[in-house]
Amino acid sequence: MTAPTTATDVNQPSLQPTAPAGRRMSLPVLMLVIAGALALTSIVRLITGANGITNVSQMSTALQLAVPIGLAGLGGLWAERAGVVNIGLEGMMILGTWFGAWAGFQWGPWTGVLVGIVGGCLGGLLHAIVTITFNVNHIVSGVAINILALGATRYLAPLAFEGHQGGSAKQSPPVDSLGHFSIPGLSDWLESLNNQHWFFVSDIAGLLGGLVTNVSWLTLLAVALIPATWWILWRTPFGLRLRSCGENPIAAESLGVNVYKYKYLAVIISGGLAGLGGVFLSIVANPFYLEGQTSGRGYIGLAAMIFGNWMPGGLAIGAGLFGYTDSLNLRGGSANVHALLLLGALLLLVGAIWLAVRKKYVKAAITFVVGALVFAWYAGTNEVPNQVVSATPYVVTLVVLALSAQRLRMPKADGMQYRKGQGK
Known part of the structure; x- marks a missing residue:
């Protein structure tokens, strides 16, 4: 007797994910935390005079750098919610950069977007076949896809781009722009308000101004995919x-869910989203494909997904944080990073007080000592070495993951091998 497959029947207690450890932060509390962090940033800006840390240009650059990270993270979220670990996001982004630029310079940028997504989907399909059908270890498959994508694009680039104006063995000819837009009136008003350098108000104006000034249409699409993913999943x-396939595939199968089909769809969509992130790099961020231009963003996207606790909203915050730290390399990096040392010291002080209130005295003492060392670094120097500026996004990635690790809960069956009928 075949089990029914209606949404009502699938929604059984055995398929419900267990609640994450600890209490989930509500939206009002989250907004207060963000406002508090922005207020501390404003205090640091006033003390140090580093107005660039929250100006419109800085925030606009941060948004542009956050988009490919966020798209890669969304790709990882789709796959892992279905129970498939996707370390191959970097390789799927590489395929997206190459296929997007290859089609874009020949048939136009929007064709490049579609073909780049298809390129990422092909990487996702390969990962799905290897991990779902043949039950190969997910990590091994993902690493292999990263290597294969890099090798394939290195082989194909000279064949496709050499002989064309602006093309070479490592770079494609330029691709036409998808276009940018600013909201008339609002963007100018926010920039003017940001230039007043008032406490808190100007920082909010800088943040909002970056969201409405010189924005690509592809950025708008990427931002829309965050709530769309939440609604669909x-x-x-x-x-x-x-999601039931990522929590308990055996129970899902017993209720008539075609687990293989949903896993395949999730991983292919995952590859398409990562491919779209690659397209953004080769058409929007730069109007051409360049070998190595992903620069590990697929891995940082995976870190943003983990930081966000496998939820779209948390992922968006993580991508924004990593995009912001990455933007420090491009706009007054040394001065801004030096100012942010003071912000780091203040945040550690707040963390130490919070831990002390919760009677975790050892952790509070360690946090206070680290904060004191960071403040000493800030007070004893006038700038930081360029090597530190370049490493900032990766250091922030490690620190954030280390601090948030205790509150994370991955899907129960994430990365586990599954065979049809194994529960019988």
Whole structure:
């Protein structure tokens, strides 16, 4: 007797994910935390005079750098919610950069977007075949895809780009722009308000101004994919069945869910999103493909997904944080990073007080000592070496993951091998 497959039947207690350890932060509390962090940043700006840390240009650059990280993270979220670890995001982004630029310079940028997504989907399909059908270890498959994508694009680039104007063995000819837009009136008003350098108000104006000034249409699409992913995965029968495959595939199968189909769809969509992140790099961030231009963003996207606790909203915050630290390399990096040392010291002080209030005295003491060392570094220097500026995004990635690790809960069956009928 075949089990029914309606959303009502699938929504059984055995398929419900267990709650994460600890209490989930509510939206009002989260907004207060963000406002508090922005207020501390404003205090640091006033003390140090580093107005560049929250100006419109800095925030606009941060948004542009956050988009490919966020798209890669979304790709990882889709795959891992279905139970498939996708370390191959970097390789799928590489395929997206190459296929997007290759089609873009020949047939136009929007064709390049579509073909780049298809390129990422092909990487996702390969990962799905290897991990789902043949049950190869997910990490091994992902690493292999990263190596294969890099080798394939290195081989194909000379064949496709050499002989064309502006093309070479490592770079494609330029691709036409997708276009940018600013909201008339609002963007100018926010920039003017940001230039007043008032406490808190100017910092909010800089943050909002970066969201409405010189924005690519592809950025708008990428931002829209965040709530779209949340709605599909948490508010539709399709999303419920897909997530059940990442929590308890045996129980899902017993209720009539085609686990293989949902895993395949999730990993292919994952590859397409990573490919779209690659397209953004080769058409929007730079109007050409360049070998090595992903620069590990697929891995940082995976870190943003983990930081966000496998949730779209948390992922967006993580991508924004990593995009912001990455933007420090491009706009007054040394001065801004030096100012942020003071911000780091203040945040550590707040953390130490919070731990002390919760009677975790040892952790509070360690946090206070680290904060004191960071403050001593700030007070004893006028700038930081360029090597520190370049390493900032990766250091922040490690620190954030280390601090948030205790509150994380991955899908129960993430990375586990599954065979059809194994629960019988």
